[in-house]
Amino acid sequence: MSLNKVVAAVVVLVLLIGGVFFFTYNGLVSAQEGVDAQWYQVENQYQRRADLIPNLVDTVKGYAAHEEKVFTEVTKYRSQWSAATTQEEKMAAAEGMDSAISKLLVVVESYPQLKASDNFLALQAQLEGTENRIAVERMRYNEKVRDYNTQLKRIPSSFVAGMSGLEPKAYFEAEKGAQDVPDVNFNQPGATASPSVSPSATPLSTIANASVKLYGVKTDVEVGENIVLKLSAVNLITKPVMTAQVILIPPSGMAVTSADFVVSGAGQYSTTYKLEPGSAKDIEIMIQTVQTGNFVVEGRVIYYFGTDLSTQEDHTLNLPVTVRNKNPIT
Known part of the structure; x- marks a missing residue:
């Protein structure tokens, strides 16, 4: 085989490997961007809920001012959410808000007049709508993460990811017990x-x-x-x-x-x-x-x-x- 043919074969091989590398890398970057874009949707809905918290707390305080521990916990996690700078910190603060708001709504169950007030009913409707949107966006985020992480494990993506420093993304799953709310409840103390x-x-x-x-x-x-x-x-x-x-x-x-x-x-x-x-x-x-x-x-x-x-x-x-x-x- 002549030297020219060897050189041509090497060039073709390098171009082929380079093409596979860049095609795979671009696919991984696109999948990563999809995860990040969906995370922003999750973040937007949690921010919407965080914006409702001050009015919600003030409304409940008007009927249950002695429940200071619950109010403090809700306010604390809202502050942590606002101060969070990384996705991991945002997830932790969001899970804390999930639990704190659940406890606040348990308190509400003991105050029929509060539950019947126009202000609370309006806030409750907004909160329920936001919770539904959070559930949908979290589900979509986890689906994007699943697709991206699966792609990272495939060949040749796994080699390209290793050379490019691309890491798996974390799922956004509630901690065990974070959503424990006694939703089936008779609305009376002592039930x-x-x-x-x-x-x-x-x-x-x-x-x-x-x-x-x-x-x-x-x-x-x-x-x-x-x-x-x-x-x-x-x-x-x-x-x-x-x-x-x-x-x-x-x-x-x-x-x-x-x-x-x-x-x-x-x-x-x-x-x-x-x-x-x-x-x-x-x-x-x-x-x-x-x-x-x-x-x-x-x-x-x-x-x-x-x-x-x-x-x-x-x-x-x-x-x-x-x-x-x-x-x-x-």
Whole structure:
């Protein structure tokens, strides 16, 4: 083989290797830029939520000023978010805010007047919308990270990444327990988990996939008045259709008069409904009183997503109620 042919072959080989290197490198850079761009979307939504916190804290303080520890924690993580300069610091502060806001919303559950105030309802609607957008953007970010990290492990990308100093990206996953919020909750101090819970039931446990709340609106009444409960449910836009069933067992001799519920035997009343992704439902529940005393309303919420029964959540709670004699007319 002549020298010219050898040189030509070497040149072709170098050009081929160089072409593969630059093509692969450019692909990795594009994937990295995609991850970074999606992170900015996540950051924007967390910033939107951080901007809501001062008004949220001030509103809750107006009804629960003694909950200083919770307010301090929320404010601390918001400050950490604002001061964070790296992505890792932002993630840590965001996870701290997740937990702190969850605790703040637990406090809110004990103050029906606060929950009914126009200012809080407006803030709650904005917060719920932001939380849904955060969930969507985090999911998209993690998908970008997965694609990028997978590309880094492939040949020849792994060699190019090693020579170029490109590193895997971290997933944005909540720490274990960071999202623990007792969303299934009767809205009264003293409401307790039922001692007779089925093996699959978990009292006061997390509902990370949806917001389902069953709480008392009017639980201290005169005989003849109605006890009033409320069921609120929201299905996240990222989830399949949600099927939910609510079962109520009122005190003996009392009846659920709400049209949504039907008698299902043994003093139980139930209703079943479906929620499309991103939709919500509110049901007002009336229980007719016929006798005085202190009683317990038993409630159970069961739901699952799509047709997958393995996603089933089962929550059982007790709600104390008081029925008093009518005050004499003076």
